[in-house]
Amino acid sequence: MKILVIDDDAALCRSLQIHLERDGHFVRSCHTAREGMSLHAEGGFDLTFVDLKLPDGSGLDVLKAIRDAESPGLAVMITGTQDMKATIEAVRLGAFDYIRKPLDLEAVLIAVEKAAQEQIRAKSKRRVPLEQAFHPREIVGASRSIVEVIKQVGVLSQNRIPVLIEGESGTGKELVARALHEATSPGKPFVAINCSSVVPTLLESELFGHVRGAFTGADHDKVGRLEHAGEGTVFFDEIGDMAVDLQAKLLRAIQERSFEPVGGVKCIPLRARIVAATHRDVESMVASGAFRGDLYYRLGVSTIRVPPLRERRDDIPLLTSHVLARVSQELHRCVSHVDDKAMRCLQAYDWPGNVRELENVLTRAVLLARTDTLLEDNVAASIGDRPAAYAGPEAPVKTLRDAERDHVERALRSTGWNVTQTAALLDISPTTLRKKIHDYELNAPADK
Ligand SMILES: Nc1ncnc2c1ncn2[C@@H]1O[C@H](COP(=O)(O)OP(=O)(O)OP(=O)(O)O)[C@@H](O)[C@H]1O
Ligand SMILES: [Mg+2]
Incomplete structure (x- = not known):
């Protein structure tokens, strides 16, 4: 050199x-x-x-x-x-x-x-093409299951019946709701309301609005979100957290296509499409009485199930490239490549937090990366020390070479990559250790 x-x-x-x-x-x-x-x-x-x-x-x-x-x-x-x-x-x-x-x-x-x-x-190195025009609302993925979701969005955009989107946390439910909205009523308002973050007593007037004097503190008329949405979409996030009595009122509004503001008598037409999402098992909530069966069946006429990321690992490279393009832009970094081993590591992990977790891990990894390429170390350090999830519960027996590689790496990590100390720990000479570091292509984590 x-x-x-x-x-x-x-x-x-x-x-x-x-x-x-x-x-x-x-x-x-x-x-x-x-x-x-x-x-x-x-x-x-x-x-x-x-x-x-x-x-x-x-x-x-x-x-x-x-x-x-x-x-x-x-x-x-x-x-x-x-x-x-x-x-x-x-x-x-x-x-x-x-x-x-x-x-x-x-x-x-x-x-x-x-x-x-x-x-x-x-x-x-593998080149992950940086996307020229970045579309923040695009549902990225080519796996059979995500293509099925996209197709369903297309089919359901041809009518305005209520839709329930089910899926684990971070799978992209809101993204799907927005895609459905944009395909159904482009240019119209998309009004999202998180049923778990609004205090139940306030949620009713948030949704339906109220008239002046309806309750203490209601000193003027308030337009509710259902009316605000006009001919657009009202997205009920975490619908499973909505109080049961409010569920009854929502059901009535959906059935009658109209509602009254709190304390009012004037009937306001409901023109917006209702889309709801939940990460909970609503069916079992219905069984236990925590969710109204009639509302569930009404919403569940059309259900989109967004699959967890671990069921569509083929999408991970595509998603990674998409997320890297965005994260690099946001952090003013130019990390556009993913080393093969790093990619294998990303594809082997189970992603309990789904795409959101992938975004978080890649953001941390980009911050750790020293060059324009994400390395296995950057990814592994960002995923955190969770070897069980990383290796999978049924990790096959390793070869002696792989086991030695892991052992050497562990020893190096334990000394903060001090070669002299690690060599002493492993009872080999520093020269032998350096040769092993070279042969096994071991890399000190970026912050060492
Ligand atoms: N298929 C996908 N393509 C591109 N980005 C995605 C995809 N799925 C999810 N994301 C991104 O992952 C993040 C989480 O998605 P979203 O908020 O829609 O998930 P969610 O299911 O609503 O999660 P939660 O249950 O935690 O609210 C968002 O930043 C979203 O843009
Ligand atoms: Mg969400």
């Missing part, structure tokens, strides 16, 4: 040069920010070590110049003191790794090793 070292400590530069050249690398070094930037601009460096404090400026400015260069290569920050702010800034500026002074040669060699792996990976 072609390596550039920018550090004002001439002795340190020389020592790094000797060691790295011994390992077959080509090394240039210089001692000021200005020299560093002009050397880097000559191009061709695969890896640049930049000291944070340089005599004529900050290493952060050098990082900025590297980031904006035509062929930036990778950069590793060298920090003298523990400086969280500068470290964060360095990561934001795209530093691939950072190491602390006094320099531990092992740490330098590991950084070089990781950079070499990153180069190989960059050549073979």
Whole structure:
């Protein structure tokens, strides 16, 4: 590799040069920010070590110049003191790794090793195309079950009968409700009301409105959400949490296509379409008397069941690409690739929180990513330490090689990736450990 070292400590530069050249690398070094930037601009460096404090400026400015260069290569920050702010800034500026002074040669060699792996990976990485026009309301997915949902939306958009959307938390029920609304009454209001977050006593007047003097504090007429929605859609989220007496009133409004505001006598026509969603098993709530059977049957004439993500794992790559495009845009990061192993990790996980959890995990992983590629480590760290769900309850017996790989990785994690300590722990030499790190393509988590 072609390596550039920018550090004002001439002795340190020389020592790094000797060691790295011994390992077959080509090394240039210089001692000021200005020299560093002009050397880097000559191009061709695969890896640049930049000291944070340089005599004529900050290493952060050098990082900025590297980031904006035509062929930036990778950069590793060298920090003298523990400086969280500068470290964060360095990561934001795209530093691939950072190491602390006094320099531990092992740490330098590991950084070089990781950079070499990153180069190989960059050549073979899978390209997740960034979506040009990002449609926030699109139901993404190509699995049979999600295509079925989309088809149902199409069919139901041809009429205005009530629809009940069932599915676990985070599966995309609201997204489906909006898609149905847009297909049925484009341009008309979509009024969402969360039955579990509005105090039951207020929900009635929220929905139907009230007239002045209807109750203490009602000092003016209030238009309810059903009226607000006009010819659009009223979306009752978490309908399972609606109080039973209010359920009766809603049912009457649906049946009679009209309702009266609280305290009023004037009959207001109900023109909006009613769409409801729930993550609960309403059928068993009906059996126990917690939900009115008549309302359930009325709403359930047309039911859309949104399947959990673990039942449509084929959709995970597509969803990942879609979510990455959005998250990158929001966080001003350009993470557009997913390493194969990271993708396998995403597809193996059970996603109890469904697409919302996938969004959260990818957001965390993007923040951890040091390059434009999400690595397995970024994903695993973001999913959290839940090996049971990750490996699945019936994980097959591992090969000895895989077991050793996992064991080495665990040992490294336990010492915070300190090679000397880990080697001692495993009772092998640091050289052997480094070889294993290389052979097994192990990567220190991004925040180490
Ligand atoms: N098929 C999909 N394509 C794209 N984005 C999706 C898809 N399904 C869900 N999402 C996204 O996942 C997040 C959760 O979706 P949504 O809020 O619709 O779920 P929900 O079922 O209503 O969840 P909850 O029960 O927790 O309210 C949203 O940001 C949504 O845009
Ligand atoms: Mg919801």
